[in-house]
Amino acid sequence: MSISAYGLLALMLLLVASLIRWPQRAVTAFGVVLLLLLLSGLIDAATLLQSASNPGLASLVLLLLIAVALEKTSVLRRLSRWLITGSARGSLARVLGFSALSSSMLNNTAVVAAMLSTIQANTRQPASKLLLPMSYAAILGGTLTLIGTSTNLIVHSMLLDRGHAGFAFFDFTLIGLALVLACGLVLFVLAPWLPALSQAKQTAPASLLEARVLPGSALAGKTVEQAGLRHLQDLFLLAIVRAQERICPVAPHDVLAADDRLMFSGDVRQVQLLSQFDGLVLYAERTGLSADAMTEVMVKQDAAIVGDTLKSADFRARFDAAVVAIRRDGVALQARLGEIELQGGDVLLLATGPDFSRRHNLARNFFILSGLRPHSVLSGWREQLAWWGFAAMVVATAVLGVPLFTAAATLLAALLLTGCLSAAEIKRRFPTDIWLIVTAALCLASALTGSGLANNISELAALHLGQGSAWLAFAGVLLLTYLLTELITNNAAAALMFPVAYSLALGMGIEVMPMALAVAFAASASFITPYGYQTNLMVFNAGSYRLRHFVLTGLPVAATYLLVCLLLIPQLFPF
Template sequence: MFISPIILTLIILLLALISFICEFFPVDTTAIGITVLLILCQLVTPEEGISGFSNSATITVMAMFILSAGITRTGGLQIVRDLLFQLGGKSLRKQIASLGIIVGFISAFINNTAVVAVFLPIIESWGKKRKISLSKLLIPLSYTAILGGVITIIGTSTNILASGLSKKLGYGEFSIFLITPIGIPIFFIGLIYLTFIAPRILPERKSVSNDGLDVDYGMKDYVSEIIITPRSNLIGQTLRQSGIQRKFDIDVLEIIHNDIHFPQPLADKILSLGDILLVRGSKEDLLQIRDERGVDILADVKFDEEKVEDELSFGEDKVAEVLILSNSRLIGSTLKDLRFRQRYNATVIAIRRGEELLRERLGKVRLRFGDLLLVQGPKESFIGLQTTRELLVLEERDIETLRQNKAYIAIAIVFGVVILAAFNILPILVSSLVGVMLMIFTGCLKPGEIYGAVRWDIIFLLAGLIPLGIAMDKSGTNELIANYIVMLGGYLPNYFVLVLFYFFTALLTEILSNNAAVLLMLPVAAEVAENLDLNPIAFMLAVMFAASNSYITPIGYQTNTMVYGPGGYRFLDFTRVGLPLTLMFTFLVPFFIIIVYGL
C-alpha cells in the first residue's frame, strides 16, 4: 500500500515527539534513530541524512562549546567572583540584581550552560557567607543566564542553529548582534521581574546557614556505626573478602581502629576485634548483618550530640554534593556498573533527584542529568572530581586545578572571535574555529580536552534532527502545516499571529527541547510569513526567542535542570516563578520584534 510522503513524514514526526516526551531513549539517540528511519523510508537520501554533521550550525555550536571550556578551564569566569561578592551587599534584591547583570553579560558571549556550571559553586559559597537560602538565588541564576543568552546570536546553541536554518532557507545568516536591540530590553525587563517580584514567590527550600547536609539528606537515619564483636566471622578478613558491601545494601564509609580513623580506600583493610565501621544502610540491612555476621549496632547517641556530617568529614575525609552534568558519560549507568567507589575513591551516600531523595539500592539506580550525589571520601578525591568534565563539585574549585595564568588570553581569544564575526571580517564559523586552534596553541586547553568540552548529546541532536527538517520541506509537510496556520491567521491581526507562534514554540520547548522546537517550528514560521506576505525574519526571530526562553519547568532547559537539585526545589516552583515571565514575554517579544524589524 502506497503511503504519501506527507503522511509518512507526519508519522515519523509523531514518533519523534512521543519518544521525546516519554523519554524512551536519550534525545540524541532518538534524533539519530529518526534519521535512520527517514533514510530507510527514502524521505531523504543518505547524503542528506548525514548532512547534519557537516552543517555550519552544528560545527559552530561545537566550536563555541570548546571556546566556553577555554574560559572556564583557565578560571576566566572566577575573575568576576570578587566583584559579585562586593556588589551583592546584604539585600536579596541587590544580590539578585548584581548576580543577574554579571551572569547575563557573560552569558551573552559564553554558552549559558557553562556559565551556570561555574557559578553554581560560587553561589553556594556566597549563600553560606551571606546566610541566604540557595533556593532564593539559584532560579534567578538560571533565568538570568537564559536571558543573557538571547542578547547575541552566540549566547546559546539554539540561536546559532536558528541562524544556520535561516541561511539554509535562503534568508542569510544572522549577524552576532542582530537580536541585541530586542535582547537587551527583554533582559532588563526580566531582571526587574526577578529582582522585585520573584523574591516574593521564590520558596525558601534549602538553607545553607542553619541545617547541614546531614539534615538535608536525612543522614542520621541512614548512617550508623557497627562494632566487630568476639563472635563475629569478619575478624581477620579484609573488607573485600567479607563481601558485606556486595551482599547487603550498605557502604562502609570509614573504619575506626583504636580511635584511628581509616578513610577510603578500605577494600584491603583487615578487620579486627573491636573495629568500628561507619556504614550507610537501612535498619533492615543492619539487622541482617548483625544476625549473620555477629556484629553489634552501636546506639546513635554520638549522632545526637554532633552532626553526622562532622563524623563523616573527620580528618582527611569530607562530604560534598556532586552534580551530574549533561555531557556526562555516567548518565544511564548505575553506580555498580561504573564501579564508582573504585573509579573516584569516594562513596555515594544518597542521591537527590528533584524532589525525590534516594537512599536505598543506590547501586542499581540509573543516573540522570541533574542528579545530585551526596559523596563522601578523602579530600584529595574531590580535587580529582573537580577536574573531571562529567561531574561538578558544588564548592569553589581549588586554584591549582585552573590555569589562571592563561585566563586573560582565553578572554582575549573569545573577544577576538566576536569582533571578527561582528564586523564581517570572517564568518562566525571560521572565526570560532580559529579561536579553537588559538585556545590549543596558547595552552588554554590541552588537545585532549576539546573532546570532553563538546556537548555531544547536543551535536548528535542537531545532526539527527536536521534531516527531519529536510524531509518536512521535501515532502511538502511544512507547506501543509503552514496552509492550516494561514487559514487561522486570516481571522487574527498579524501581531497575534506572531504571538501565536511565540506561545506555541515556548510550549513545545518545555515538552521537547529548545533545539528541537527551533528545528520543527522555524521553517514553518518562514513559510507562514511568506504566505501572509509578512516579514519572515520577524517570524523566525519570534520562534528563536521563544525556544531560548524556557522558564516554566525544570526540564525544559539545561540550566533549570542543573539548579533543580542544588536548590532543593519542587517541580511547581519553576512554574510559579516562570509562568508569569513566559506569558509576559509572549506579548512583549513580538511587540519589540515589530518595532525593530517591522512585520
C-alpha cells in the same frame, strides 16, 4: 498528501511524543529519526553529510569547544566574589546584571557554575534568594546576542541551510535587552519572597547514606536503642537490609547483626557521626577511600552514567571516587546505594581518591559543587590569551563582519597551538549531542520539502491563514515553541518548530525573520520547572528549592517574557 508525507507526519508526531515521554533521551530520539529518514529514502547520504557540515552548526560546535578553555580560567569566579554586599537589593541587582551580561557572550551553564559556589559560601545574604534569580538572568542574558545561547545558533544554522543570510550578531540585542529589563524587574519584586537559605539549612534536604556493620563490631547483638542509633542528630535510621530481608520501619528493639546494611536518611553534614560507632563503616569506606575530605557533585542531565547504578557504572574505577550519600529532591530514596539508578540532577557526596581531580571524564558527567576541582586550569598568559582571543573573535564578528565560523576556527586553532586546549579535551568535550540533534533537524527539514509536506503546510496556511492575521500565526508559533520548551528541551524545541514556522511564513507570504525569531526566543524561555534547563537544575538542589518556588516565580517571569516578545518582535522585524 502523498504517502511519504503522511509517513513523515506520523514520524514527527512520534518524535514529539517520545521527547515528552523521555525528555532526557532526546539524542536517542533524534538519532532514531535520522536513521529512519535515511532508510526510508526520505533523505539520501548526500543530504545527511551536507546537513552534518552546515556552517551554522559548525560555528556552534566551535563556540562550545572554545567555551571549554574559558571554563578552565578563574576570571568569572574571581569577579563573582564582588557581587555580594551588605544590601539585599544591591546584591540582587549585581547578581542579575552580572549573570545576564556574562551569559550574553558565554555559555550560561559555565556562568552559573562559576557563580554558584561564591553565592553559596557567602555569609551576608541568603543564597536561596539569589540562586534562582541568577539562573533566570542567565537564561535572559543568552537572548542578547547571536552567540548567547545554543538555540539562537541552531535557528541560525537552519536559516543558512534554507539559503538565507541568517542572523546578524546583534539582531537579538534590542529585544533581549527589553526582556532582561522587564523580567529583571519582575525578579527584583519576587526574589524577597523566596525562602531564606538559613531556614533551609535547618531542614536540609534528606540524603540517603549507607553503612555496614562489620563482623566483630560491638554493635552486633545490640538493639537499635542500645547501640545509640535511635536518636542521632539530623540522621534517621530508615531501614536495615539483612541478606534478602528488609526491616522497615526500624523499631527500637530490633537487634543488629554483623553484615547488616543500615540505611540512614538525613543531613549529610552529620555523616561523621557514624564514624564514631565501632565497626560501622560507610559505603564509600568499604572501597578503601576515606570520607574525611569529601566533594559534592551534581550529575548532569546528559551524563554517560545516567540510568546506571553505581555498580553497573563501575563508579570507583571510573572516577577514583566512591559515593557516601545521594540526594534526589522530591523523592525519598530507600534502596541500597549501589542499586539506585542515577538520574540527572542527583547530588552525590563523594569520598575521592588521589587521582579524582585528574580524571578526564568529570566535566562530561558532573558539575563540581564543592570540594576538589580538576587540576586542568589556565593561568598567566594562557588565561589572558583565552579571554582576549575571545574578545577579538567577538569584535571581528560583530564589528568587522568576519564570518563567525572563520573567527571561531582561528581562535580554536590558537588555543590548541598554545596549549590552552588539548586534542584530548576536544575529543572528550565534543558536543556530540547537539551536533546530532541539529543534523537530524536539518535532515528533517529537507525531508519536509522532499516529501511535499512543507508544501502541504504552506498551502494550508495560504488557504486558511493567507487572508488572516500574520500576528496571530506568529503568536501561535511563539506559544507552541514555548510549550514544547517546557515539556522537552530548548534545543529540541527549536529544532522541531523551525521547519513548521518556516513553512507557515512561506504559505502566508510573510517575512521569515519574525517567525524565526519567535522560535529562537521562545525556545530559550524555560522558567516554570527545574528540569527544562541545566541552570535551573543546578540551582534547584543548591538552593534547597521546591517545585512550587519555580512555578510561583517562573509563571510571572514567563508571562512577562512572552508579552515582550509578542509586542516587540513584530515592531522591530515587520511581517
